[in-house]
Amino acid sequence: xxxxxxxxxxxxxxxxxKALDDINLTIGKGKIVGLIGPNGAGKTTLLKAxxxxxxxxxxxEVMGINPFKERxxxxxxICFIADVAVLPKWIKVNEVLDFVExxxxxxxxxxxxxxxxxxxxxxxxKVKSMSKGMVVQLHLAIVMSxxxxxxxxxxxxxxxxxxxxxxxxxxxxxxxxxxxxTIIITTHQVExxxxxxxxxxxxxxGKIVLDSSMDELTEEYFEVMVPSENYEDAMSFKPxxxxxxxxxxxxxxxxxxxxxxxxxxxxQRPGVADLFVAMLKEEEAA
Amino acid sequence: xxxxxxxxxxxxREFWEHRGAFIKAPIIMSIVFIVLSIGFYITAIVLADxxxxxxxxxxxxxxxxxxxxxxxxxxxxxxxxxxSSIFLMVLYFVLFFFLLGSLFDDRKDQSVLFWKSLPISDxxxxxxxxxxxxxxxxxxxxxxxxxxxxVLMLIFTAILLIHGLxxxxxxxxxxxxxxxxxxxxxxxxxxxxxxxxxxxxxxFSSSISxxxxxxxxxxxxxxxxxxxxxxxVLTFKFTDFTMFKKPLNYAGHAMxxxxxxxxxxNSFRFNPEESTxxxxxxxxxxxxxxxxxxxxxxFCSIMVxxxxxxxxxxxxT
Numbered sequence: 001x002x003x004x005x006x007x008x009x010x011x012x013x014x015x016x017x018k019a020l021d022d023i024n025l026t027i028g029k030g031k032i033v034g035l036i037g038p039n040g041a042g043k044t045t046l047l048k049a050x051x052x053x054x055x056x057x058x059x060x061e062v063m064g065i066n067p068f069k070e071r072x073x074x075x076x077x078i079c080f081i082a083d084v085a086v087l088p089k090w091i092k093v094n095e096v097l098d099f100v101e102x103x104x105x106x107x108x109x110x111x112x113x114x115x116x117x118x119x120x121x122x123x124x125x126k127v128k129s130m131s132k133g134m135v136v137q138l139h140l141a142i143v144m145s146x147x148x149x150x151x152x153x154x155x156x157x158x159x160x161x162x163x164x165x166x167x168x169x170x171x172x173x174x175x176x177x178x179x180x181x182t183i184i185i186t187t188h189q190v191e192x193x194x195x196x197x198x199x200x201x202x203x204x205x206g207k208i209v210l211d212s213s214m215d216e217l218t219e220e221y222f223e224v225m226v227p228s229e230n231y232e233d234a235m236s237f238k239p240x241x242x243x244x245x246x247x248x249x250x251x252x253x254x255x256x257x258x259x260x261x262x263x264x265x266x267x268q269r270p271g272v273a274d275l276f277v278a279m280l281k282e283e284e285a286a
Numbered sequence: 287x288x289x290x291x292x293x294x295x296x297x298x299r300e301f302w303e304h305r306g307a308f309i310k311a312p313i314i315m316s317i318v319f320i321v322l323s324i325g326f327y328i329t330a331i332v333l334a335d336x337x338x339x340x341x342x343x344x345x346x347x348x349x350x351x352x353x354x355x356x357x358x359x360x361x362x363x364x365x366x367x368x369x370s371s372i373f374l375m376v377l378y379f380v381l382f383f384f385l386l387g388s389l390f391d392d393r394k395d396q397s398v399l400f401w402k403s404l405p406i407s408d409x410x411x412x413x414x415x416x417x418x419x420x421x422x423x424x425x426x427x428x429x430x431x432x433x434x435x436x437v438l439m440l441i442f443t444a445i446l447l448i449h450g451l452x453x454x455x456x457x458x459x460x461x462x463x464x465x466x467x468x469x470x471x472x473x474x475x476x477x478x479x480x481x482x483x484x485x486x487x488x489x490f491s492s493s494i495s496x497x498x499x500x501x502x503x504x505x506x507x508x509x510x511x512x513x514x515x516x517x518x519v520l521t522f523k524f525t526d527f528t529m530f531k532k533p534l535n536y537a538g539h540a541m542x543x544x545x546x547x548x549x550x551x552n553s554f555r556f557n558p559e560e561s562t563x564x565x566x567x568x569x570x571x572x573x574x575x576x577x578x579x580x581x582x583x584x585f586c587s588i589m590v591x592x593x594x595x596x597x598x599x600x601x602x603t
Contacts, residue, residue, distance in 0.1 A: 053402065055599065072407035080403050088303070088397035095302050102295035103404050105288065139400075 002029050004150055004182045005050060009058035011206075012045055019045040020056065021206035029149075030179040032196055035186045036276055037203035043186045046203065047154050050184075051080055063149060076106060079143040080152035087127045087135055094123040096142065106147040115141035115175070133164035140168060144176045151176070153185045157192070165192055172196075194272040202276055210279060222253045222261050223270035230264045237261070241278040252278050292406055296414035297422055300384075307380045308423050309430075315376060316434035319369065323438060327445060347449050351456060358460035363562035366466035370431050371544050374473050377427045378481070378541055381419045385488035388415040389597055390499045408598040412489065416590055419485055424474035432467045439463070465563045473543045476570045481540035483533070483582040486589030493593035507533065536582055539573070546573040 005027040012020040019042045027033055037043050048054040050062055052071030060067060065074050087096065093116065101109045116123075119137045127135055136156065143151065157165040173196050177183060185193055200217065202210035212220075226234040226249040235242075237260070239251035252270050253261060261267050270278075301308055334342045353361075389412065392398040401411065439461060443453040478485075491503035511530055539546040544566050 051403075053399075071402070072405050072410075075403060075405035078403075080399075082396075082399040082403075086396055086400045088392065088400065089395055090303050092302075095299075099295050099299055100404065102291045103406055105405070 003027065003061075004029055004031075005060075005062050007058065007060045010046075010049065010060050011057040012042075012049060012054065013057075018206045020049070022058070023206075023208055025201065025208055025211055027182060027184070027199070029182055031198045032177065032183045032185070033199040033201060034190065034193055034197040034272065035184055035201045035203060036190055036272065037186075038280075041203045042206040043203055044154060045206075047080075047152055047184070047186065051078065051152060076104070077149045078152060079146050079148040079150075080154065081136075081139050081143060081156045082154045087139055089128040090126065092124055092126050093121055093138060096127075096138070097123075100142055100146075104146060107142075108145045108147070112141050112145035115144060115171075133160050136160060136164065136168060140171060144171070149181060151181065151183045153183065153187075155187055156185070157187065157189065165189070169193060169196060190272045190276070197272075200272065202279060204280060204283065209283060217275070218269045220254055221270050221275060222256065222258060222267050223274065224251050224253060224261050224265045224267050225249075226251050226265040234264045237264075240282055241274065289410070292410060293414055293417075296406070296411065297418050300415065300418045301422075304384055307384060308426055311376060311380055312373065312427050312430035315373065316430055316437070319434055320437060320441070323441060344449050347446070347451065351451050355455075355460055358456060360562055362457075362461035363465070366435060366461070367469060367544060367563065367566060369435070370466065370470040370473060371542065373427055373431045373470065374477055374543055375541060377424060377474065378477065381423060381481075381485070382488065384423070385415070385419055385485055386492050386499045386503060388419075388489055389493040389593060390495055409594045412493075412590060412594045412597060416485065416489060420478050424471075424478060428467060428471050428474060431470055432463060435463060435466055462563075465561070469544075469563045469567050472567055472570055476543040476546055476574060477540050479574060479579050480536050480543065480546060480582065482579075482586040483536055483589075484540060486586030486593075490589040490593045490596075493596040532578070535578070543570060546570055 003026045005025070007023050007025055010020055010023040011018065021042075023046065035043050035046065045054065049056045049060055050067055052062075052067035052069075052074055055068055062074060063077055067074050091099075097109055097112055100107045100112075116138070119134070119141070121130070121134055121138055127138070130138070140156075157168050160168070169192060172183070177196075185197075187193055194214075197214055199213050200210060201208060224234065224239075228247065228249070231249055234249065234251055237253055237256050239253050241252040243250050248265070252274060258267060330343050350358075392401060402408075439457055442457055446453045446456055487507075488499075488503055491499045491506075495502045514530075546569070
């Protein structure tokens with residue numbers, strides 16, 4: 001079974017509002033998928049459906065299981081961090097370790113304690129007395145000590161300062177990810193995760209507008225730094241987007257021969273954020 | 287067995303979260319009892335000394351040694367049951383607020399998603415909370431109460447020894463810690479059985495409320511009762527209000543389980559041969575053989591079922 005997640009005509013409505021509109025996608029094993037979209041696009045609803053936290057129409061299988069019907073069973077193989085404030089305030093570090101140890105068959109306490117040794121957290125410390133960053137460290141230590149097949153992160157670094165954010169993703173990539181596991185991440189700080197992603201999903205108004213691997217993106221989309229003298233030439237290739245930075249035009253192209261573009265200026269892989277904005281504009285124009 | 291471990295962890299978890307109400311509250315109450323007892327003794331001595339008749343306390347204590355052993359047993363029985371009925375009332379309030387928050391607090395602080403990220407079904411979670419309230423907290427209260435009684439008996443022993451009297455005759459022979467513990471334990475279980483519909487209603491309120499479970503739990507029945515009354519007034523049928531007595535009946539029995547035998551409308555069975563504790567105990571047990579307990583348990587099951595359903599299908603944020 002190489003597909004961790006597969007959906008067929010997955011939809012979810014809140015009254016007349018369609019949070020998810022006919023989504024068809026598959027996510028394979030060993031991927032790190034960025035789920036990117038504006039506020040209210042349906043990211044969280046899609047994740048909730050995958051985690052068995054909400055009912056939906058259509059088909060959805062997560063590791064061959066219907067998540068809504070068998071949430072408890074599924075949770076043996078999925079971990080998720082939904083938001084920074086999610087650990088209960090009253091609990092102590094050793095209590096949460098005890099609890100997960102006794103309830104989760106795939107949790108390794110020694111691993112978690114090893115992760116925690118690298119932090120300033122004490123075993124007797126209450127979540128109430130921790131900063132947001134420390135809470136995330138604790139949660140990540142727990143999650144990384146569970147032999148899960150799928151990790152779902154919904155805005156895991158929201159409200160954290162830059163040092164914690166960087167550490168978070170470094171730990172995730174170095175100590176956790178091993179190509180047997182799959183990670184799905186949503187975040188607004190796309191720039192921070194784009195270097196670790198293998199795949200990208202753009203979602204807008206409940207629809208998937210882009211489903212692509214990062215490699216494919218690099219082959220299809222190019223960002224070119226065009227000096228002013230080549231501006232007219234470059235415009236003839238119909239860039240998706242053009243903006244001016246330090247006297248040069250940064251242009252985004254799709255499906256243009258790389259050789260031709262190199263004649264215009266330096267070619268590089270576009271940033272995910274720029275790509276996303278350009279694609280949304282393209283959608284609106286169409 | 288994994289499910290046993292899961293339940294163990296879930297119940298421990300409730301005690302971690304509610305350490306203050308489940309463990310500290312009865313201990314603090316016990317300390318107050320102990321301080322009051324010692325304080326009362328010292329006050330009596332000091333006041334007697336001030337008024338010049340400083341042997342009046344000794345005289346009183348000496349007089350008590352002339353009481354018959356039956357009288358002494360009755361006094362101790364009364365003392366134990368008076369104290370344990372206060373424990374039972376506090377237990378009732380503790381469980382009231384525990385159940386009201388049980389499926390609400392974790393939604394309020396959003397930790398519900400953490401609990402739901404573990405491989406534990408919603409039914410298991412809800413069951414663990416109701417059995418914590420039904421059995422485990424009462425057992426802790428009985429334990430603390432027994433420890434308190436023992437400490438008080440030791441203090442009284444010391445006082446009697448100061449006055450040169452026999453603690454065996456006055457305390458250890460007439461007072462039975464075992465009987466005191468037994469009646470309180472049966473008291474907690476009687477309380478629990480009568481309170482089942484209330485516990486069920488509270489856990490349901492906790493699960494359904496989006497903001498204020500307390501207001502929901504109190505006002506929904508109040509509004510229902512008021513509407514019923516109003517309809518009856520409007521239609522000039524001042525007939526049937528007995529149905530309001532029933533819920534209050536359950537609440538009353540649960541508040542004062544020791545009185546449940548006579549509250550139930552059964553005539554109080556009196557046997558002059560029995561000790562006070564046995565008398566109360568037998569009356570309590572007789573109150574349990576009633577259909578009302580069964581109806582209460584059925585109502586409780588339905589409410590718990592609804593609470594699980596809500597937790598499972600609606601309460602995800």
